[in-house]
Amino acid sequence: MGSICHSLKPVxxxxxxxxxxxxxxxxxRPMADSELAEIxxxxxxxxxGLTYGGFEYTRVNLGADIDLLTNIDELRLGNYSRNQxxxxxxxPADIWIDNFALGRVDNANSAAAAVVPFQVRDPYLEFAxxxxxxxxxxxxxxxxxxxxxxxxxxxDIHSLTGVMQGLTTGSAxxxxxxxxxxxxxxxxxxxxxxxxxxxxxxxxxxxxxxxxLVMAGTGDTTVDGQAINRATHIGVPNGSSFHTDNALLEPLxxxxxxxxxxxxxxxxxxxxxxxxxxxxxxxxxxxxDLDIGGAQGIFFSLQNQNVPWQDLAATNNQFIATQxxxxxxxxxxxxxxxxxxxxxxxLYEALNGAARVPTCVGDLSKGC
Amino acid sequence: xTRHARCIALALLALPGLAAAMEALDDQxxxxxxxxxxxxxxxxFYYDQGSASAQVSGIKDSQxxxxxxxxxxxxxxxxxxxxxxxxxxxxxGTPLHPFTLKVVSGAAAPTLPSGTQALQLxxxxxxxxxxxxHQYGLWSYYQGCxxxxxxxxxxAQAQTAIDSELGGLEASRDTILxxxxxxxxxxxxxxxxxxxxxxxxxxxxxxxxxxDVQGAYGTMETRYAAAxxxxxxxxxxxxxxxxxxxxxCLTSAARAYNSSVNSYQTQLDELxxxxxxxxxxxxxxxxxxxxxQRATDFDEFSALCGAPTAESPTCVVGRIQKTKDNRTSxxxxxxxxxxxxxxxxxxxxxxxxxxxxxxxxxxMDGNGTIIKGxxxxxxxxxxxxxxxxxxxxxxxxxxxxxxxxxxxxxxxMYADKxxxxxxxxxTDANRAVAKNLYFDINLGQASLQPLNLSVLAGGELRxxxxxxxxxxxxxxxxxxxxxxxxxxxxxxxxxxxxxxxxRGMRVDYLDLRTVNLPR
Numbered sequence: 001m002g003s004i005c006h007s008l009k010p011v012x013x014x015x016x017x018x019x020x021x022x023x024x025x026x027x028x029r030p031m032a033d034s035e036l037a038e039i040x041x042x043x044x045x046x047x048x049g050l051t052y053g054g055f056e057y058t059r060v061n062l063g064a065d066i067d068l069l070t071n072i073d074e075l076r077l078g079n080y081s082r083n084q085x086x087x088x089x090x091x092p093a094d095i096w097i098d099n100f101a102l103g104r105v106d107n108a109n110s111a112a113a114a115v116v117p118f119q120v121r122d123p124y125l126e127f128a129x130x131x132x133x134x135x136x137x138x139x140x141x142x143x144x145x146x147x148x149x150x151x152x153x154x155x156d157i158h159s160l161t162g163v164m165q166g167l168t169t170g171s172a173x174x175x176x177x178x179x180x181x182x183x184x185x186x187x188x189x190x191x192x193x194x195x196x197x198x199x200x201x202x203x204x205x206x207x208x209x210x211x212x213l214v215m216a217g218t219g220d221t222t223v224d225g226q227a228i229n230r231a232t233h234i235g236v237p238n239g240s241s242f243h244t245d246n247a248l249l250e251p252l253x254x255x256x257x258x259x260x261x262x263x264x265x266x267x268x269x270x271x272x273x274x275x276x277x278x279x280x281x282x283x284x285x286x287x288x289d290l291d292i293g294g295a296q297g298i299f300f301s302l303q304n305q306n307v308p309w310q311d312l313a314a315t316n317n318q319f320i321a322t323q324x325x326x327x328x329x330x331x332x333x334x335x336x337x338x339x340x341x342x343x344x345x346x347l348y349e350a351l352n353g354a355a356r357v358p359t360c361v362g363d364l365s366k367g368c
Numbered sequence: 369x370t371r372h373a374r375c376i377a378l379a380l381l382a383l384p385g386l387a388a389a390m391e392a393l394d395d396q397x398x399x400x401x402x403x404x405x406x407x408x409x410x411x412x413f414y415y416d417q418g419s420a421s422a423q424v425s426g427i428k429d430s431q432x433x434x435x436x437x438x439x440x441x442x443x444x445x446x447x448x449x450x451x452x453x454x455x456x457x458x459x460x461g462t463p464l465h466p467f468t469l470k471v472v473s474g475a476a477a478p479t480l481p482s483g484t485q486a487l488q489l490x491x492x493x494x495x496x497x498x499x500x501x502h503q504y505g506l507w508s509y510y511q512g513c514x515x516x517x518x519x520x521x522x523x524a525q526a527q528t529a530i531d532s533e534l535g536g537l538e539a540s541r542d543t544i545l546x547x548x549x550x551x552x553x554x555x556x557x558x559x560x561x562x563x564x565x566x567x568x569x570x571x572x573x574x575x576x577x578x579x580d581v582q583g584a585y586g587t588m589e590t591r592y593a594a595a596x597x598x599x600x601x602x603x604x605x606x607x608x609x610x611x612x613x614x615x616x617c618l619t620s621a622a623r624a625y626n627s628s629v630n631s632y633q634t635q636l637d638e639l640x641x642x643x644x645x646x647x648x649x650x651x652x653x654x655x656x657x658x659x660x661q662r663a664t665d666f667d668e669f670s671a672l673c674g675a676p677t678a679e680s681p682t683c684v685v686g687r688i689q690k691t692k693d694n695r696t697s698x699x700x701x702x703x704x705x706x707x708x709x710x711x712x713x714x715x716x717x718x719x720x721x722x723x724x725x726x727x728x729x730x731x732m733d734g735n736g737t738i739i740k741g742x743x744x745x746x747x748x749x750x751x752x753x754x755x756x757x758x759x760x761x762x763x764x765x766x767x768x769x770x771x772x773x774x775x776x777x778x779x780x781m782y783a784d785k786x787x788x789x790x791x792x793x794x795t796d797a798n799r800a801v802a803k804n805l806y807f808d809i810n811l812g813q814a815s816l817q818p819l820n821l822s823v824l825a826g827g828e829l830r831x832x833x834x835x836x837x838x839x840x841x842x843x844x845x846x847x848x849x850x851x852x853x854x855x856x857x858x859x860x861x862x863x864x865x866x867x868x869x870x871r872g873m874r875v876d877y878l879d880l881r882t883v884n885l886p887r
Contacts (some may be wrong), residue, residue, distance in 0.1 A: 046885045048429045049727030049746050052738075056790075058723065058748060061430065063885035065817075066878070073687060073850070080866025093866070099671055103877070113838045115877045128789040129748075130861075132439040132798070137749075137791045138861040139397070139800040156668075171640030173646070204637045245608060260582070286582055304863035310730075317730060317738040325865060334874025346643050351851065355650060355660060356667065359877075365663070367671025368685065368845045368874075 034222030052319055053308050055140060059126040063146075065290075067117035069103035070357055071368055077163065077302065078326030082230065086223040088215040089230045091159035094326035095300070099366040100155040101359035104279070106115045108358035108365070115361075118282075119290050121145030128307045141303030141322070145312065145329075148294030150283030152357050153343075154366070157274035161229040162328035163320065166211045166280070167339075170347025172244070182269075184241030205246040208334075209236050210341075211350070214271050228324055235263060278356035280343035282330070295342045301327045390779075394487040405470020408494070409461030416452060417442040430886050433743070435725040442720070447713040449754045451787075458715050465492035465760075477765055479776060479814040479847070485816070486767040491759045491780070497700045501780035502758045505806030507701035509854035512867055513707065514784055514803045523705035530695050537672060537688050543829045544669045551655045552679030553669070560666055563652050563659045581784055586634040591625040608632075690872070699743045714783070715759040720751040722843040749792050755785030764813060775811035776820045779848070797862035804856025810849035811875070816840055817848050828882045835877035 048059040079092030080113035097117035128141040176199035180190055212221055213231035219238035221228060236242070236259045244250050263271035275349040287293025297313030301322055308319035320329055330342040345354055360368030417439070424437040443449070461467050473485040475717065480486055497503045510529040513520035548556050588608070595611075597604050599622035602611045610626045617623045650660045657665070669676065674685035727746035734737050734823035761780040766773065782805065789799040812819030812833060820832045836844045854869040 043428065043884050046428055046430050047723070047725055049725040051727055052730040056727070056748070058725070061885055063883040063887070065878055065883060066880045068875060068879070069877040070873060070875045072870060074869065075728070075866070078865055078870050079868065080864055090737060096450055104728065111838045115835045117877055119877070122883075127788075127790070136794045136798045138798040139788060139790055140861055142800065142860075170643060173640055174644050177644060179720070204640050206636060221770050268604070302865055302868070304860035304861065304865070315739050319730070319738065320869050323862060355663065361836050361838055364677055365667040367667070
């Protein structure tokens with residue numbers, strides 16, 4: 001440093017000191033109304049506090065509308081050794097998605113390529129605290145969420161922990177055709193197969209079922225009463241069946257289209273690898289208005305225990321139970337006719353897998 | 369009120385010529401400087417708020433209730449200060465590695481469009497593997513634990529981790545290569561393109577039928593609302609079911625509704641047929657594999673190795689090559705550490721505050737129903753500490769054009785630890801502790817995707833990145849930098865949750881507008 005520092009020392013010490021001291025000791029004076037009136041302020045951030053179940057929460061909300069297209073090589077959360085009865089795969093992380101993308105590109109491999117962005121409204125960051133037995137207030141969890149979100153979400157989902165509720169819907173005839181294909185039946189032999197015949201009788205009636213993260217091979221959503229983690233499959237849960245609004249067919253479906261713990265419903269696969277779902281649509285595809293078509297309550301969180309996070313999509317003060325580790329919430333909102341699912345796939349997609357929508361311009365579908 | 373701030377030397381350096389022997393500049397010499405830029409560094413300083421206090425007010429909750437934040441403590445000190453307890457002197461930059469503020473163009477900012485000059489703020493930049501944030505940050509993610517702590521003295525641990533990852537990627541590549549070895553990848557692609565024509569036709573048909581179903585459903589809803597409670601002997605049916613009088617109903621409204629139910633069913637049938645046809649198109653087989661499988665494999669291979677340009681493709685770009693490049697950095701850092709190399713010391717930064725905020729109590733009643741209770745004011749202690757914080761190699765370029773303020777930014781931040789606490793008297797076992805925290809955030813690229821900052825008429829801020837286009841997509845994907853965020857290990861309240869990473873993120877399009885809250 002030598003001589004320059006020595007010679008500058010008084011000046012610079014004064015400079016530094018004045019910067020700090022001036023900031024601290026300058027006299028603060030209230031602004032007059034007329035001065036305030038000239039200022040256009042932005043309340044970008046609000047903070048919310050709440051308590052529930054012994055937890056204290058502090059949420060920082062950011063007021064923003066965000067449209068984006070993003071491609072991410074790898075998203076991996078909760079990457080640690082885990083060996084519990086409810087850990088249903090040998091995947092290394094609670095959440096592991098390769099080639100993750102938000103948004104899509106229409107006409108991707110042509111001069112007419114057009115970005116269709118993913119829409120996000122009012123992201124927030126929230127902390128959960130809990131006072132332990134020794135009276136110490138500990139950090140229990142952190143979550144990042146979105147007030148509303150809508151658009152295409154793509155990725156190679158190797159592992160997922162949390163809630164992912166979707167609706168698969170389609171025609172009974174689609175199920176019948178797939179069943180015939182899988183079982184080597186034709187129109188004639190189908191009539192001698194109970195399941196195939198039942199589906200034939202259902203004709204083109206719409207059938208649907210809620211799908212959730214499940215354990216491969218069984219469709220279990222819990223093990224020993226604990227929610228599963230590191231799921232690799234999604235499907236019709238063990239004990240659930242397809243439904244229909246056809247009053248005549250509905251009583252039949254539990255008998256012919258239930259998953260009875262073998263991941264089969266009506267002879268059809270009822271559990272599907274998450275890797276087959278390469279793109280899903282978050283929100284209501286038919287409602288471009290984010291206020292109406294945006295899915296609520298979506299979040300990613302990390303917690304050290306079963307932290308109940310407030311369900312911001314619910315109107316009846318609900319909290320979403322999570323488990324220690326990383327957690328993603330893509331839950332439905334509302335019930336019955338008012339239910340809005342984070343994604344809806346047609347039955348043929350459920351049976352055959354949902355192809356990835358292009359997320360890159362050019363001939364690469366992913367990995368750009 | 370007491371406040372401690374110590375500043376031994378802040379040197380302002382004229383650029384270039386930083387390495388020359390330094391002498392004090394007199395006024396005449398200063399007058400000859402023509403804006404080539406300045407370099408500066410802060411040497412042997414620390415800042416401690418001491419017992420001074422500061423309060424922030426004006427922030428509200430979502431209901432409009434006011435809250436306050438009292439900052440009780442803040443400090444910036446040298447690494448090893450034990451969260452500010454010791455007055456360790458800090459250093460921001462050195463004479464050879466100063467912060468610089470200057471006007472740049474040409475080779476100094478190669479991404480700038482020709483003829484454009486930008487104002488550039490750049491943090492100290494090192495090229496050696498331990499002080500280059502990118503290389504060290506990359507290594508720290510794979511290492512997981514904080515080097516030097518108990519149980520974390522083998523820097524090659526990171527090498528083992530990245531070798532394992534690379535092995536997995538290469539195994540995936542080899543599986544796909546073996547699957548289509550006899551076919552050839554150009555032939556594979558040609559078949560996919562041919563079969564996709566049918567898929568695209570049928571996708572369009574599904575979209576049309578979906579729209580028709582929605583239209584028919586809307587009509588059914590409208591007519592149901594207008595339908596009478598009774599039509600002769602027939603009571604108004606449930607929505608979606610028909611009056612028993614079919615097409616012979618007495619009222620036109622009932623007949624119209626019945627007709628709309630028929631139309632809706634017809635549209636559903638057509639949609640089902642279109643979906644089935646689309647499913648069949650995806651199932652078309654060549655070489656023993658469905659189109660769905662072939663397209664998936666081809667996409668996967670392209671992501672791993674780049675788009676094939678030969679029947680027997682090479683693997684010189686893509687994720688595998690990127691991981692190999694990363695491995696080179698990881699090995700270099702590990703080797704340097706094994707040879708006794710050390711990092712330039714970073715900063716310790718901390719803030720402690722008390723939040724007084726309205727808090728609503730929720731509780732479950734005896735029926736299992738969650739009840740919203742009273743809102744009272746809660747007082748929360750909150751602390752954030754960073755240890756070993758560095759910002760080496762970051763820059764911000766700003767310039768203006770007809771569309772307003774443009775920029776490109778690269779944030780290169782690393783910290784040994786980020787500690788977030790909610791307790792005054794406690795240990796890290798009660799806090800959130802993120803070790804080996806690395807932020808490599810790149811926003812904008814001057815030529816291909818300049819970051820645009822503007823203020824809208826209502827005072828809202830707008831930040832946008834133009835979209836990748838057909839015309840620029842090849843250059844865009846080669847030159848617009850990706851971002852990475854990683855944590856070697858996250859511990860919450862004494863529970864290890866392992867590493868967390870968002871890797872290889874590129875924002876291909878962004879339009880962010882701030883909005884007043886509450887809406």
